[in-house]
Amino acid sequence: MPNTYEQDLHMQPLDEIEGFAIRPGFYDQMGATPIPGGVCFTISSKGATACELLLFEKGEKKPYATIPYPQNYRVGDVYSMIIFNIDVEEFEYAFRLDGPYRPEEGLLFDKKNQILDPYAKAVAGQREWGVNVTYSGYKARVVKNNFFWGAYQNPQIAFNDLIIYEMHVRGFTMMDDSVEAKGTFEGLKEKIPYLKELGVNAVELMPVFEFDELRDRRVHNGKELVNYWGYNTVSFFAPNTSFAQAREYNHEGREFKQLVKALHENGIEVILDVVFNHTAEGDENGPVINFKGVDNNIYYMLTPDGHYFNFSGTGNTMNCNHPVVRRMIVDCLRYWVTNYRIDGFRFDLASILSRDENGAPLINPPLIESLAYDPILSRTKLIAEAWDAGGLYQVGSFPGHKKWSEWNGRYRDDMRSYLKGDLNAANSAANRIAGSMDIYGNDIGTHNPSINFITCHDGFTLYDLYSYNEKHNEDNGWNSTDGTDDNRSWNCGVEGETDDPEILRLRKRMIKNAAGVLMCSRGVPMFLAGDEFCNTQFGNNNPYCQDNEISWLDWSLLCKNRDIFEFFQNVIEFRKTHPVLRIELAPAISRFPDYSFYNSQGRQTTPFQAEKAFGVLFAGYDRRRRCDDIVYVLLNAFWEEQDCFFPELPEGMELYLTIDTANEEESFHHQGIKIEDRNLKIEPRTLKVFVIK
Secondary structure: OOOHHHHHHOOOEEEEEEOOOEEEEOOOOOOOEEEEEEEEEEEEOOOOEEEEEEOOOOOOOOEEEEEEEOHHHHHHHHHEEEEEEEOOHHOOOEEEEEEEEEEHEEEOOOOOOOOOOOOOOOEEOOOOOOOOOOOOOOOOOOOOOOOOOOOOOOOOHHHHHEEEEEEHHHHHHHHOOOOOOOOOOOHHHHHHHHHHHHOOOOEEOOOOOOOOOOOOOOEEOOOOEEOOOOEEEEEEEEHHHOOOOOOOOOOOOOHHHHHHHHHHOOEEEEEEHHHHHHHHOOOOOOOOOHHHHHHHHHHHHHHOOOEEOOOOOOOEEEEOOOOHHHHHHHHHHHHHHHHHHHOOOEEEHHHHEEOOOOEOOOOOOOOHHHHHHOOOOOOOOEEEEOOOOOOOOOOOOOOOOOOEEEEEEHHHHHHHHHHHHHOOOOOOOOHOOOHHHHHHHHOOOOOOOEEEOOOOOOOOOHHHHOOOOOOOOHHHOOOOOOOOOOOOOOOOOOOOOOOOHHHHHHHHHHHHHHHHHHHHHOOEEEEEEEEOHHHHHOOOOOOOOOOOOOOOOOHHHHOHHHHHHHHHHHHHHHHHHOOHOOOOOEEEOOOOOEEEEEOOOOOOOOOOOOEEEEEEEEEEEOOOOOOEEEEEEEOOOOOOOOOEOOOOOOOOOOOEEEEEOOOOOEEEEEEEEEEEEEEEOOOEEEEEEEEEO
């Protein structure tokens, strides 16, 4: 008698439980894995004494089958079982784990708890944004991974060539009348021509892992407030299905993959904002979703009496350097890179990733080292938000093995200070423009770890930075006690909106100053979506809960502020044209150093004192064009005109003005305006950028 397909694969059933044919599964493959003729379900728990698999009809609250794992199906701490003759499209699943309940020891096993698979590739019941599904425990679905990527590679853009555009998938298109699929991955895909027109080559997406936007739902002044930002992960392996326009049962993530593929085909990389520092399970009063019920004392940092350390500011802190948690995080990132072709990750509150189980900083954190040297992640861009809510600030000292980059919070703070007129910040601002060598050292080579930004999702928009002296977070319902008070902003004379043309002109100049200097700084520039057309959050610097016009981009402003958009376009293109702004080139023939600082008298000097105006000169030999690439950035942050002298130029070289924010009608000169006089009067609060050739 010929062998069957299952027998050839040694996949014949060995046992029967509750009417289901079963056999031991794949112990090294976590989660639910479809195979010919069945599904393998694998979960790991060190503290559990027994495990059950629950199968549900779609949308049902009670399981139609409860299948206990035989004890001989456990190897070490891993339970694995293949169920034969079940169709992945006809069920949802969860687990129950039994074991000791001793909270003082961090053990929270309760057989009544319905546990979501920590490796779930799709979460059931989360489909419609803002639709309240009666909670009866989370369930997962099995995903068919049959998306066809075709014969193409990721763009693999050199790190220093990136121009990062940070956005929220939903808020980006909710108010865009040109988009059909508003608030979705498909809607973002519709905007790819806009992204190309703007000139960015990487999008950094705020959380797209599954989260429950209604978890902390409340109403304030008649307005519904939800978990809009999504920094409260329910499942690390599952895409947020409410961001998909179409129903994707058992094909969850397909629309997101189509988006990633389309972005790549247009030369745009995809970076995900990931939140491994805490989960949606919260503290002792939070729900049991997955990790609490699997191994609470392993996945979370606990005090000696079983309470939660809270270095995240959200109730719990993941124990990231425990070997089990470390493996889960590595597995997760590998999954997104191999199955979704993601190009990079930005790690929220990444300093938590460097803490040990008691919260103490580690010199060589195992997780950070594992990610830096993992072969699958070897070309993946790793970006740390190098601080946490527990006071650990590691900008310039994040233990990243020269593989990691950092959100440079000091760039944001120093540039904000100087641009608004804090002259004491001149020396720091000059160093930030030059690549923050005083922070990262002079041996960084071609990989400058600094992600330069002046705005991001957390804080004021660029327009609000020059429209408000104080935050206005009253709509959040906390009496404006939330959000940072350290904004280093300036309202240009009037708090909030105004019709005063002089103030409006000044605000636009300040915005151009910030955008221009950002694109002319060494390191990787990043800016917040909507800054390129003066989007506002009406002074709210922490709109984490605002799923409305406060957080959504107002696309009508693009037409109103087309001049700002075009300025962004031009300075982005200027950056792309001049490699000396991105990397250290070969020594210049003109013998200018790689970078140098000049005071307003044109004398090379460092450190600065309280300079009203200063210049940073970048120079190097561009082998591609076979000539020197020299750019001079001159910034007057003072409220009065300044007499400025240019550095002595080598014989035969001339100065061409390219960026001039004092010129309202023509802030960017594509051909450059030749400057004959070595002395030039620089208007108040003005950025001028010159090319020397």
